[in-house]
Amino acid sequence: MDYTIGEVAQLSSVSERTLRYYDELGLVCPKRDRQQLYRLYSKEDLKRLQTVLFYRELDFDLATIKAIMEDSGFSIVQALEDQRQRLLAKRSRLDNLLHTLETTIAEQRGETTMTDKERFEGLKKSLVEENEKKFGKEIRTRYGEETVAKSNAQMMGMDEKTFNEMQELSTLLLEKLVEAEKSGDCRSPLARQVAMMHKQWLAYTWPSYNAEAHANLVRMYVDDERFNAFYLGKAAFLRDAVLALLDERQA
Amino acid sequence: MDYTIGEVAQLSSVSERTLRYYDELGLVCPKRDRQQLYRLYSKEDLKRLQTVLFYRELDFDLATIKAIMEDSGFSIVQALEDQRQRLLAKRSRLDNLLHTLETTIAEQRGETTMTDKERFEGLKKSLVEENEKKFGKEIRTRYGEETVAKSNAQMMGMDEKTFNEMQELSTLLLEKLVEAEKSGDCRSPLARQVAMMHKQWLAYTWPSYNAEAHANLVRMYVDDERFNAFYLGKAAFLRDAVLALLDERQA
DNA sequence: TATACACCCTCACGTTACGTGAGGGTCAAG
DNA sequence: CTTGACCCTCACGTAACGTGAGGGTGTATA
Structure with missing residues (x-):
């Protein structure tokens, strides 16, 4: 049972414009209705969209997401595990940020003091995030996702x-x-x-x-x-x- | 003791370009060295930058951040409390997302099933986030931050x-x-x-x-x-x- | 004194990921 | 036939910077 673009937009809360853009980029490419040329999304397309959205949530740029998913070694299961680690790391960072914020509140009340350095703790991107932003796509095309994922997992635990x-x-x-x-x-x-x-x-x-x-x-x-x-x-x-x-x- | 733009960039991990852009926008406006016209950031500027960065972290657009901080009723303490609530809500959403992801992993293993709707749980923006994105700045200029913050707090708890x-x-x-x-x-x-x-x-x-x-x-x-x-x-x-x-x- | 380096300045083009119409086609219901 | 729902492509515009180009000041060194 296939979905039209409006239905997928409703289901996923991703705009139609975005879905067309992802089609154009080759990220999620539904088949077309023969007569009207409507896009028709399958269950597999939905799964693929979910994976894209998880990576998007993790601040990957679309080119990098594409490179990951086109890698010859790519598998959904592995991607999900990778994404899970990243989400846990993101959660950790958020906790760190909350701590900084709560310290700032205490500072405002005169209960504690902060150095200028401490003030920005948790607001910085991690090393992994910086690397992905700068080099993610190229590294993947050269080394494959598996190697990169392992390397990143190691850095995240550092x-x-x-x-x-x-x-x-x-x-x-x-x-x-x-x-x-x-x-x-x-x-x-x-x-x-x-x-x-x-x-x-x-x-x-x-x-x-x-x-x-x-x-x-x-x-x-x-x-x-x-x-x-x-x-x-x-x-x-x-x-x-x-x-x-x-x-x-x-x- | 004042900092130059390079020092602030180092301290905060915000690029010099971004800092100049925020100055241009009127978000964080340091005084200038009389001779060279270098930007000189004070302790207060750093605090203000921190507040901007917290709001940025919460996906506020810069115009809205500016409106918030220019509101006649604006106070740092109140902003921090508001931000804390939002960070907690964001953390909650992240937990929800993790749950969806872990369910997807279980699905892949054949341990459970998911509806097409469930697949996107946690990947949608909340009602508050949607409202902020569409209307945030204008609403604030009309009603003030206090009213808006209270309204949003109520919606977040819904x-x-x-x-x-x-x-x-x-x-x-x-x-x-x-x-x-x-x-x-x-x-x-x-x-x-x-x-x-x-x-x-x-x-x-x-x-x-x-x-x-x-x-x-x-x-x-x-x-x-x-x-x-x-x-x-x-x-x-x-x-x-x-x-x-x-x-x-x-x- | 001249040179090199560090750091800062303004200006402006370019990028990414869409948002927002304009203009148009097909199908079903009234 | 008309209207409304839904979809299509095309294309300009936006936000938030990234990335040079071109240039100035101050300090240390040869």
Whole structure:
């Protein structure tokens, strides 16, 4: 039993305009009535729409949602589990935000004080959310959803201390990269150190290390201007340093 | 001790572009360094920014946030309490959404079944959110934040049964309105019935009834095309019917 | 003194995800 | 036949920024 677009809009509270837009984007594509060209949505279309809406609720952009759902390894069950973890994380963040708000109320009553930093606790996006926003779609097309989901799950479980360590390592890595690149020698001891630091950095988010994935990753950095920018325009040098390290490991 | 825009951006994780945009909009307006024209944010500016960010987190559009904070009755304490209620409601909705998602996972495992309607439970915006999105700014400029906040609090606490009754009354009211307007007599028994139904409808969301507010409300409907559209282009008739009822009450 | 760097300024084009008509077609009921 | 319900495509507009382009001030260093 199929539904017309108006019926689906009513059922789901998604506007007709939005449903047409999702059709146009290839997100949820109903078949068409032969005569009038009306869109006719099946049960499967409704399930697919639900998945889209869950991802939308989690602030994924539509291009990324599309990439996820087109991944060769995509399965509804896995998506649902992924979404569940994210919703739990979102709930956690909301609790944190409530805490900040309640502290602010107490501050107004003169019952406590807040630092300027504490004032914005919970109002920031998490690292995972920032990454998804910047790089989500491209990473998925290269590595597939399964790897990304596992990586994100690991990051979501990260405590503040580990997170800070990771940030510090990242900062130091960038400093060393700039320094090592000056020599132009991707096999120098400093360059080697940079490559090893990069590997260590990956350990924070990868479930397990894989040399081939590492090599592919640094190659991707060179191809994508945003990653190159993150590595201060020195993605090519980082690639060479990492590849040199990996060659050495295999020799 | 003042902060530069870069420092605030770092502290709050709000981009410099966003901070400049909020200055331009009149949301958070720092003083300027006399020489360089740098923006200098005070402690009070930070508090104000926090309030903006809480409202943003609650999906308020910036124009509405501005209207709220410019209201003559605005106070930070009240805003924080309002925001707290909303965050709790948002958390509730998130729980509801989690439940839907977990039911969907169980469905996938063949452990349960879902209706097409249930599939979208928790993914819809609440009545309050819809109202804020459509009418929030204008209502505030007319009635002040206090009245609106109380009305919204009442709606947020409304259970599904009451909500459905309210919807049914609304539907019936519109039908009767169309019918009564055909006679052109705003003092007919049917017109009177419509006016009383409208009053009853208001009782669902108003903490207490006030004839003057009712009169002002129906006058506003005529002035604002969106409300007029909601009342099927018959806002003027509704106004006259309500004013007739209120005259009769005072006679 | 000149240069480089850090940080800030304004201006303006572009993006995403729709909202809102304009103009038009099909089908069923009166 | 007319009207109303529902759907179609097309296209302009909106909100909230993101992303440079182009430029100025102050400080540290060679």
